Amino acid sequence: MTGPEELFDxxxxxxxxxxxxxxxxxIDALRLGVISIVLLLIAAFFFSRIVHPLFALxxxxxxxxxxxxxxxxxxxxxxxxIAAASVARRYTGADTVRALALALTCTVILFALISxxxxxxxxxxxxxxxxxxxxxxxxxxxxxxxxxxxxxxxxTAEIQVGDxxxxxxxxxxxxxxxxxxxxxxxxxxxLRLRFIRGAEEMxxxxxxxxxxxxxxxxxxxxxxxxxxxxxxxxFLPGHWAPYIALVGLLSPLIVGYAWVxxxxxxxxxxxxxxxxxxxxxxxxxxxxxxxxxxxxxxGLEFNIWPILMTTLAIAVVMTVVVLLVSSMAGYxxxxxNFPGRRFFLSFTLILHGFPAITLLIPIxxxxxxxxxxxxxxxxxxxxTIGGIALVMVAFQLPLGVWLMKGFFDNIPWDMERSALIDxxxxxxxxxxxxxxxxxxxxxxxxxxxxxxxxxxYIIPATYSIGSGVSNMPVFLNELIDETAPVDWNQVAAVGLxxLIPIxxxxxxxxxxxxxxxxGGTKGSS
Amino acid sequence: xxxxxxxxxxxxxxxxxxxxLTLHIxxxxxxxxxxxxxxxxxxxxLTLAGIYKPTDGVIRFGDRVVNTVQPKDRNxxxxxxxxxxxxxMTVFQNIAYPLKLKKVSKADQHxxxxxxxxxxxxxxxxxxxxxxxxxxxxxxVALGRALVKEPxxxxxxxxxxxxxxxxxxxxxxxxxxxxxxxxxxxIYVTHDQVEAMTMADRIAVMSGGHLQAFDSPDxxxxxxxxxxxxxxxxxxxxxxxxxxxxxxxxxxVAQAEALQLTLGAERGEPAARSDGEVVLGMxxxxxxxxxxxxxxxxxxxxxxxxxxxxxxxxxxxxxxxVLAGAETQYQAGDPVxxxxxxxxxxxxxxATERSLLWRQ
Ligand SMILES: Nc1ncnc2c1ncn2[C@@H]1O[C@H](COP(=O)(O)OP(=O)(O)O)[C@@H](O)[C@H]1O
Ligand SMILES: [Mg+2]
Numbered sequence: 063m064t065g066p067e068e069l070f071d072x073x074x075x076x077x078x079x080x081x082x083x084x085x086x087x088x089i090d091a092l093r094l095g096v097i098s099i100v101l102l103l104i105a106a107f108f109f110s111r112i113v114h115p116l117f118a119l120x121x122x123x124x125x126x127x128x129x130x131x132x133x134x135x136x137x138x139x140x141x142x143x144i145a146a147a148s149v150a151r152r153y154t155g156a157d158t159v160r161a162l163a164l165a166l167t168c169t170v171i172l173f174a175l176i177s178x179x180x181x182x183x184x185x186x187x188x189x190x191x192x193x194x195x196x197x198x199x200x201x202x203x204x205x206x207x208x209x210x211x212x213x214x215x216x217x218t219a220e221i222q223v224g225d226x227x228x229x230x231x232x233x234x235x236x237x238x239x240x241x242x243x244x245x246x247x248x249x250x251x252x253l254r255l256r257f258i259r260g261a262e263e264m265x266x267x268x269x270x271x272x273x274x275x276x277x278x279x280x281x282x283x284x285x286x287x288x289x290x291x292x293x294x295x296x297f298l299p300g301h302w303a304p305y306i307a308l309v310g311l312l313s314p315l316i317v318g319y320a321w322v323x324x325x326x327x328x329x330x331x332x333x334x335x336x337x338x339x340x341x342x343x344x345x346x347x348x349x350x351x352x353x354x355x356x357x358x359x360x361g362l363e364f365n366i367w368p369i370l371m372t373t374l375a376i377a378v379v380m381t382v383v384v385l386l387v388s389s390m391a392g393y394x395x396x397x398x399n400f401p402g403r404r405f406f407l408s409f410t411l412i413l414h415g416f417p418a419i420t421l422l423i424p425i426x427x428x429x430x431x432x433x434x435x436x437x438x439x440x441x442x443x444x445x446t447i448g449g450i451a452l453v454m455v456a457f458q459l460p461l462g463v464w465l466m467k468g469f470f471d472n473i474p475w476d477m478e479r480s481a482l483i484d485x486x487x488x489x490x491x492x493x494x495x496x497x498x499x500x501x502x503x504x505x506x507x508x509x510x511x512x513x514x515x516x517x518x519y520i521i522p523a524t525y526s527i528g529s530g531v532s533n534m535p536v537f538l539n540e541l542i543d544e545t546a547p548v549d550w551n552q553v554a555a556v557g558l559x560x561l562i563p564i565x566x567x568x569x570x571x572x573x574x575x576x577x578x579x580x581g582g583t584k585g586s587s
Numbered sequence: 588x589x590x591x592x593x594x595x596x597x598x599x600x601x602x603x604x605x606x607x608l609t610l611h612i613x614x615x616x617x618x619x620x621x622x623x624x625x626x627x628x629x630x631x632x633l634t635l636a637g638i639y640k641p642t643d644g645v646i647r648f649g650d651r652v653v654n655t656v657q658p659k660d661r662n663x664x665x666x667x668x669x670x671x672x673x674x675x676m677t678v679f680q681n682i683a684y685p686l687k688l689k690k691v692s693k694a695d696q697h698x699x700x701x702x703x704x705x706x707x708x709x710x711x712x713x714x715x716x717x718x719x720x721x722x723x724x725x726x727x728v729a730l731g732r733a734l735v736k737e738p739x740x741x742x743x744x745x746x747x748x749x750x751x752x753x754x755x756x757x758x759x760x761x762x763x764x765x766x767x768x769x770x771x772x773x774i775y776v777t778h779d780q781v782e783a784m785t786m787a788d789r790i791a792v793m794s795g796g797h798l799q800a801f802d803s804p805d806x807x808x809x810x811x812x813x814x815x816x817x818x819x820x821x822x823x824x825x826x827x828x829x830x831x832x833x834x835x836x837x838x839x840v841a842q843a844e845a846l847q848l849t850l851g852a853e854r855g856e857p858a859a860r861s862d863g864e865v866v867l868g869m870x871x872x873x874x875x876x877x878x879x880x881x882x883x884x885x886x887x888x889x890x891x892x893x894x895x896x897x898x899x900x901x902x903x904x905x906x907x908x909v910l911a912g913a914e915t916q917y918q919a920g921d922p923v924x925x926x927x928x929x930x931x932x933x934x935x936x937x938a939t940e941r942s943l944l945w946r947q
């Protein structure tokens with residue numbers, strides 16, 4: 063048996079092994095570190111110099127490649143530390159001092175190596191920074207200019223020592239926001255500064271220049287971070303690795319949900335931090351939730367309950383019809399031979415690949431015509447819940463039919479024959495014997511259909527007018543469209559409110575789901 | 588229930604499942620369908636059960652033509668090789684299912700399921716699910732489910748082939764015993780000729796979708812009407828060798844290279860009537876290794892079976908499988924003498940593969 067721990071520590075040193083010289087291990091570790099650096103550099107080169115030009119026409123891919131390259135370069139030192147530390151890990155437990163010494167030495171050497179590389183390439187901390195070439199300090203009146211570099215950008219723009227800067231254009235600035243603004247500027251960007259000289263208020267435009275100020279001080283925290291990281295890696299229990307990787311990969315999701323939840327209970331948020339009206343931490347409030355039930359958000363009047371009922375109706379109708387039709391069609395396609403069976407199978411597969419958007423207008427016309435029919439029109443015509451559900455069911459069916467056919471294919475014929483011989487009719491066999499065998503499939507499809515119906519947007523939005531039959535997602539969009547300024551905390555509350563039924567469903571169904579997936583078809587031979 | 592099958596043909600598109608099968612099965616009879624895999628046994632059985640509709644021909648249960656009768660209206664019990672139990676139901680519910688479909692009252696269902704379960708020796712397992720049972724127990728449940736509705740006809744499709752050898756032996760006896768007691772007309776499909784020989788009143792030997800022979804085990808064994816039947820029935824299988832049979836001064840002689848066998852007129856006469864070569868068939872148990880033998884050969888391989896040894900003896904270009912007691916110590920390469928019991932010899936026409944001794 064090989065657990066994650068053994069995998070990670072496959073080369074743990076054995077007590078009876080001949081002791082190795084320290085420098086041998088050091089060379090091993092450094093070699094690993096350097097190899098991983100080289101590999102990552104090759105990858106970065108590949109993305110930025112080969113893939114990037116290939117996609118240079120499409121701006122989306124361009125930035126994607128940029129981000130990827132930057133991510134690789136950011137991760138590069140850490141990957142090197144991990145590679146080196148993996149050698150040191152052989153000694154944890156047996157010879158901890160040696161493990162630590164080995165890891166830390168490697169980290170220092172690798173750090174020096176990488177920093178030299180950065181220095182040579184003007185990268186990272188050595189990269190030229192946008193600057194206005196003057197020294198500033200915060201005073202009560204504003205940002206005071208303490209010194210000006212001779213011949214620099216500030217001097218060219220005729221800024222003088224003693225000037226007190228108050229704003230860039232109309233935006234009031236303190237030292238922090240001023241530096242941030244300059245840091246984000248590109249070379250040559252003009253910044254129009256408002257400042258007070260003597261008693262007079264003046265304006266001058268300064269052009270940003272790139273200055274390579276080699277602040278070696280920044281390297282110290284960098285090295286410290288590397289050392290701490292290495293120590294953690296050396297002592298990390300091997301079986302934690304998968305969890306850490308998992309949490310790392312899921313962190314965007316976790317942060318996203320955390321924001322939604324925090325936002326709905328706060329007045330305003332800055333990142334994940336809730337703020338009150340005066341920008342102090344705090345400002346917890348229930349008003350976002352209260353206004354959902356009060357039916358008035360930023361002046362938009364509504365009643366949430368009919369909207370909720372519409373959402374529920376669409377989701378339930380869709381689930382029931384999709385399950386019923388898919389399982390019956392799947393059964394027929396799996397078990398019966400009829401003319402057109404092959405055509406039907408390939409046709410539904412093509413339909414499944416058809417994007418719904420392309421059919422929006424034709425279906426709109428069909429629904430309008432249907433609406434003109436007596437009685438039927440009121441049920442499934444344009445601007446009815448039935449019509450919306452019908453269209454959504456139609457889009458879900460190809461997938462459902464194929465899924466169900468696959469599940470039926472896996473039921474042995476003998477079980478069905480046995481039921482028929484035992485005296486069951488064809489329908490009873492399907493209902494009492496076969497359906498229970500595909501419960502996991504029904505459940506999966508049911509969940510797909512329900513969540514799809516609950517969150518449906520495009521089709522309900524296209525085929526309904528006014529909030530008479532609009533569902534939650536449509537309402538959410540309306541909220542964003544028709545209020546100005548948009549209160550995002552309010553939007554988050556409505557979004558979370560929409561999720562509540564799904565949460566409840568999963569909390570109650572969890573036990574059942576686990577059961578089904580663990581032992582659903584056990585015993586079928 | 589008497590079963591009459593006349594000229595039954597079942598095709599799947601171009602694939603022939605079974606062709607022109609005529610078979611009359613008496614009330615209470617235990618018939619085995621024996622044949623190699625893919626010869627159409629299951630197809631025939633499922634056609635009888637009503638799962639497949641015959642392409643051609645007539646099936647009668649008693650006097651009733653059942654060609655288009657639904658499976659549920661045929662009152663048949665069937666046991667499958669895969670058991671085909673319903674995994675989501677308990678053993679009780681599995682056995683009770685046919686009764687439930689017949690709308691038998693709850694109390695009656697309970698009594699009858701208990702009774703059948705006790706006969707099958709699974710009375711203590713009624714609350715379990717099939718997944719929690721061993722293969723043998725599952726098989727008993729399947730049998731119980733087939734029996735509980737008191738069917739007119741019982742169909743078995745290789746019911747024992749998933750069991751281990753020992754259990755197979757026990758179940759073989761039990762099924763036969765049950766069938767005799769209940770006197771339900773039964774058809775038992777198998778590719779294992781020992782099973783067919785020991786259990787069945789009559790055996791229908793099938794091959795390639797055709798009926799080869801339909802006779803009692805003894806008849807099939809002693810008077811095989813085709814070479815296929817002779818080769819398929821009996822274990823280890825019959826030895827075949829091409830010979831020329833001629834009459835010489837009152838007695839008959841079967842001759843081949845390195846082989847010369849004298850035989851009586853009873854078998855020699857019909858065999859000699861045809862011109863040229865005929866196929867001589869000898870069962871391994873009818874050839875003895877003995878110093879009194881008149882055929883010289885050499886031992887090629889010895890395969891110990893425990894109770895006896897299976898010995899491949901080469902006589903000139905021919906090879907004979909022979910049985911010898913395990914106490915004998917033959918080695919490959921030993922020269923031996925064989926004595927043939929020609930009173931048990933069989934002769935077949937090489938062209939038609941029909942027996943020259945026994946006419947259809
Ligand atoms: N449902 C079917 N569709 C097509 N061909 C079939 C079907 N069932 C059986 N066959 C074919 O019919 C022949 C007889 O099969 P079967 O009755 O299952 O053989 P057996 O039970 O003797 O092993 C085989 O060639 C098989 O491939
Ligand atoms: Mg079969």
